Amino acid sequence: MPSTTDAIRVQGLDKSFKEVNVLRGVDIRVARGSIFALLGSNGAGKTTLVRILSTLLKADAGTASVNGFDVAGQAADVRQSISLTGQFAAVDEILTGRENLVMVAKLRHLNESGAIADDLLRRFSLTEAGGRRAATYSGGMRRRLDIAMSLIGNPPVIFLDEPTTGLDPEARLEVWQAVKELAAGGTTVLLTTQYLxxxxxxxxxxxxxHEGRIIVDGTLAELKRLLPPAKVEYVEKQPTLEDVFLKLVGGKQ
Structure with a gap:
């Protein structure tokens, strides 16, 4: 495996569809084993960027690498390094949770598919539900099963494209916990979301x-420092990410 501190590196990436400039000079760097959130409104270009990084789409200009492999020139190596989970859980509802996992492990020609399935059921708190048909699962359980399926083969990088779209608050918390555990185990997660x-x-x-450009990039604390200091009255109100987002995006419409 190529040695680099960055799991994902993007420089000057451009992509247009006819007259619409979807990505305009995008630069990002994602450290290994971290959770990187790409935040933006509908149409900002988030999914387009993920599709380029996962080799499903070619950029017009710029460079990108995933796990040390060039997305354009080493697409097969990139695909071996990643897993992509879209906005809707791609589970087979006729099969049980365990059967879904075993099926994917066999499709990837892995030995001991049953043991792999049982381990993932345990990791995602689905052991008790493993024998039930996926059609009976709640939204949060289906999404956790979908993420578990994407981890078969231990890809070092996983793309989660708006993974909690349509989920209720309880199910969203379940998925959040699963994502945290992924990063704790060393997996690099690039997460696109509209949810601040x-x-x-x-x-x-x-x-x-925003509008095809990265307008700010940093830790939550760094982003909050972009706003004026909080006024100290009876209670000191700290800025939220929503305050930062609306300040930056709202002023650029």
């Missing part, structure tokens, strides 16, 4: 993508 609270709760680093 999600980025604030999970991410080691946050980038805001």
């Amino acid at each position: 609270e999600e980025a604030e709760h999970l991410a080691d680093q946050i980038a805001i993508l």
Whole structure:
């Protein structure tokens, strides 16, 4: 495996669809074993960037590498290094949770598919539900199963494209815990989201993508320092990520 401190590196990435400039000179760096949140409104270009990084789409200009491999020139190596989970859980509802995991492990030609399935069921707190059909799962359970399926083969980098879309608050918390455990185990997570609270709760680093450009990139504490100091009255109100986002994006419409 190529040795680099960055799991993902993007420099000057451009992408247009006909007359629409979706990405315009995007630069990001994601440290290994970290959770990186890409925050932006609908149409900001988040999914386009993920599709380029996962080799599903070619950039017009710029460079990108994942796990030390060039996305354009070493696409097969990139695909071996990643897993991509979209906005909707891609589980087979007819199969049980365990059968879904065993099926994916067999498709990837891995030995001991049953042991792999049992380990992932345990890691994602699905052991008791493993024998039930996925059709009976709650939204949070399906999403956790979907993420578990994407980890078969131990990819060092995982892309989660708006993983909690449509989930209720309890299910969202379940997914958040699963994502935290991924990073704690050394997996690099690039998370796209529209939910400010999600980025604030999970991410080691946050980038805001607006109109095809990264307008700010840093830790939550660094982003909060972009706003004026809090006024001290009876209670000192600290800025939230929502305050930062609306200040930066709202002023650029």
